[in-house]
Amino acid sequence: MNLLTPEPGLLFWMVLSFGVVFFLLAKFGFPVIVKAINERKEFIEMSLLSAKQANEKLASIQAEGEQLLADAKAQQKEIIAGAMQEKQQILNAAQEEARTSAQQMVDDARQSIRAEKEKALNEVRKEVASLALDIAEKVIGERMKDEAAQKRAIEQMIEKL
Amino acid sequence: MALPSMAEEESGKVDIPEIIFGHLGDSYEWHIAGDAVLHLPCIVVGKGGVDVFMSDKLEEGKEYKGYHIAQDGDYAGKIVTADGVRPFDISITKNVLELFIVCILLCSVVLGVASWYRKNGYKKAPGGFVGMMEAVVNFIDKEVAKASIGHGYEKFSPYLLTVFLFILTSNLLGLLPIFPGGANLTGNIAVTLTCAVTAFIAINFFAPKEYYKSIFWPNVPIFLKAPLPIMPAIEFIGVFTKPFSLTIRLFANIMAGHIIILALTSIIFVTAQMGAAICAPMTIVSVLFCIFMNCLELLVAFIQAYVFTILTANFIGLAHNE
Numbered sequence: 253m254n255l256l257t258p259e260p261g262l263l264f265w266m267v268l269s270f271g272v273v274f275f276l277l278a279k280f281g282f283p284v285i286v287k288a289i290n291e292r293k294e295f296i297e298m299s300l301l302s303a304k305q306a307n308e309k310l311a312s313i314q315a316e317g318e319q320l321l322a323d324a325k326a327q328q329k330e331i332i333a334g335a336m337q338e339k340q341q342i343l344n345a346a347q348e349e350a351r352t353s354a355q356q357m358v359d360d361a362r363q364s365i366r367a368e369k370e371k372a373l374n375e376v377r378k379e380v381a382s383l384a385l386d387i388a389e390k391v392i393g394e395r396m397k398d399e400a401a402q403k404r405a406i407e408q409m410i411e412k413l
Numbered sequence: 414m415a416l417p418s419m420a421e422e423e424s425g426k427v428d429i430p431e432i433i434f435g436h437l438g439d440s441y442e443w444h445i446a447g448d449a450v451l452h453l454p455c456i457v458v459g460k461g462g463v464d465v466f467m468s469d470k471l472e473e474g475k476e477y478k479g480y481h482i483a484q485d486g487d488y489a490g491k492i493v494t495a496d497g498v499r500p501f502d503i504s505i506t507k508n509v510l511e512l513f514i515v516c517i518l519l520c521s522v523v524l525g526v527a528s529w530y531r532k533n534g535y536k537k538a539p540g541g542f543v544g545m546m547e548a549v550v551n552f553i554d555k556e557v558a559k560a561s562i563g564h565g566y567e568k569f570s571p572y573l574l575t576v577f578l579f580i581l582t583s584n585l586l587g588l589l590p591i592f593p594g595g596a597n598l599t600g601n602i603a604v605t606l607t608c609a610v611t612a613f614i615a616i617n618f619f620a621p622k623e624y625y626k627s628i629f630w631p632n633v634p635i636f637l638k639a640p641l642p643i644m645p646a647i648e649f650i651g652v653f654t655k656p657f658s659l660t661i662r663l664f665a666n667i668m669a670g671h672i673i674i675l676a677l678t679s680i681i682f683v684t685a686q687m688g689a690a691i692c693a694p695m696t697i698v699s700v701l702f703c704i705f706m707n708c709l710e711l712l713v714a715f716i717q718a719y720v721f722t723i724l725t726a727n728f729i730g731l732a733h734n735e
Contacts, residue, residue, distance in 0.1 A: 254487075255437060255668065258603035261503045262439065262512075266607040269516045273579065274611070278571035281523035284530050285550050286570060291535035 427682040433675045437597050437668060438490060439506045441468035441482070445592050453510060455480075457492055459500035468504070511596035512604070515582045522546065523578065553577050553722060561726035562733060569729050572615050576608055577722040584667060584714030588707060599717070600668035602660065609656035612725040617652065620732040628652060655728050659721055666717050670710040677702045 391405050443451040452469040457480060470477040471492065474484065480500070483493045492502050505513075526546045529539060539547055557577075558570040583604070586594035598604055617624075628648040630638060637644045680699040684692040 255434075256602055258606050259439060259508075259601075260501065262506065262508050262601060262603040263607060264503050265505075265509045265512055266604050269512050270575075270579065270607055270611065273516045273519055274572065274575045276520055277523050277575050281520075281527045282550065282554075282571040282574045284527040285523075285547065286554050286567075288530035288535040289547060289551050289554070292538070295535060 427679065427685075429676070429679045429683065432679060433672055436675055437600060437671060439508045439601070440490070441471065441492070441504060441506055443507045443510065443592070443596075451592075453505045453507065455492060455502075455504040457500045457502050457504065459494060507596050508598055508601055508604075511583075511586065511594075511598050514593055515579065515586060515598065518586075519575075519578055519582055526550075549578075550574060557719075557723050557726050561723065561730040563730060565733065568619065569615060569726070572611070573722050573726055576611065576725065577718050580608065580663065580721055581714065581718035584718060585711075587667065587671065588710055588714060597668065597671050599663055600671050602664045605660045605664040608663070608721065609660040612659055612721075612728070613653075613656040615725065616655065616728045616732050619729075624732045655724075659724060663717050663721055666713055670706070670713055674703060674706050674710065677706060 388409075391409075392402075441453055441455060443453060445451055452467045455464075455466055455468050455471070457464050459480075461479070464478050464480070466477055471480065471482050474481060476495070479495050480492050481495070483489050483491055483497070486497065488497070488499050491499060492504065493499050523546075526543050529543045533539070538544070553574050554570050558566045558573050562569055580599055583598040587596060587598055587600065589595055628651075629645050631644045631648055633644050677699050681692070681696050684695040
């Protein structure tokens with residue numbers, strides 16, 4: 253028995269069987285499996301990539317949100333500070349106005365008082381002058397009869413002045 | 414590896430070489446266990462046309478339709494005609510049946526796995542057996558075919574996968590000692606030769622022009638290729654030694670493994686005549702060695718299938734990238 257001589261019968265069947273098996277598997281077997289494996293690999297890679305992108309997007313959205321919040325806070329602070337300032341300004345202006353108007357009123361009052369006083373004084377002076385003339389008339393009329401009395405009266409009046 | 418108990422002769426002596434070579438060779442029937450024998454159909458194409466009959470017609474030297482099994486000579490154990498001429502014998506022998514079993518197993522497994530992918534699509538990851546097959550297929554496709562061949566490897570990937578799984582299945586079934594296994598398929602030179610011829614076709618028939626130029630007009634100093642074509646001759650021989658080495662490597666490895674396991678098992682029968690005192694410890698030794706060798710052969714089954722595939726892939730890669 254020669255182990256090193258290929259048996260033609262077995263060779264025949266081997267070529268036939270191997271050919272058929274190869275044909276079947278190469279056509280309907282392995283391409284399907286390999287394709288599925290490659291597609292799954294691609295699918296997993298794509299999924300990982302999109303997950304990564306989604307994560308990045310989420311992170312950027314978060315950052316954006318934080319930025320927005322910080323901006324809003326800063327703006328709020330600014331607005332409040334502005335309002336406070338404005339309030340202070342308004343208050344100051346109002347106080348100033350009140351002060352000036354009060355001053356004005358006081359000044360006006362003082363002026364009018366002074367004017368009234370002046371007027372009253374002038375009137376009193378006029379009255380006194382006319383009264384003094386009256387009195388002088390009367391006195392002069394009554395006492396001119398008596399020279400001594402005239403003298404006395406003049407003296408008295410001079411004394412009083 | 415069923416040990417044919419009938420090799421034990423009347424004298425009580427055990428003919429170890431006959432047991433071993435009987436197993437390594439081929440036969441027209443399949444001993445399953447004890448007297449249970451599966452007679453296989455014989456198909457011979459002779460001068461009188463095609464004859465199909467069961468092998469039990471030829472049992473114990475009987476003659477049928479002018480054919481008998483030769484007892485000695487060049488065709489010992491084979492069907493010959495009365496005048497000792499060998500017809501074209503395409504009988505379904507033990508090895509051929511084993512070959513069919515391997516092919517059917519391979520087709521059903523791979524097509525079954527493929528149908529799983531057809532049904533479930535790629536968005537679902539397989540588990541269990543399909544997952545295991547996926548790992549194997551992916552390994553050969555990416556780590557062997559793609560890594561060795563590079564660009565354009567997809568064309569060769571199905572061939573490499575087929576040859577890998579074919580050799581692996583044959584090797585593993587050969588290690589199985591009971592019926593569906595036990596034949597010495599990848600330890601038969603006709604089988605390994607066919608595998609190597611397919612490898613030869615895959616290597617040479619799809620190679621680019623540069624490959625043939627590198628064989629017949631290699632890039633060496635001119636005096637090495639003209640007037641005496643020394644290098645072209647060496648390169649040309651190399652084209653054939655590559656698949657030849659593939660043939661012999663696989664064949665010799667698997668056959669040697671079978672011989673060693675059979676020889677170790679035979680120790681029990683050899684020492685049986687020497688009395689219980691020798692036979693008992695030798696049986697233990699034999700069983701322990703057999704377990705060890707079977708583990709080793711399991712490893713060899715994978716390694717040889719892998720080596721055949723990766724070498725073929727490398728040869729294809731060399732032919733394409735030279």
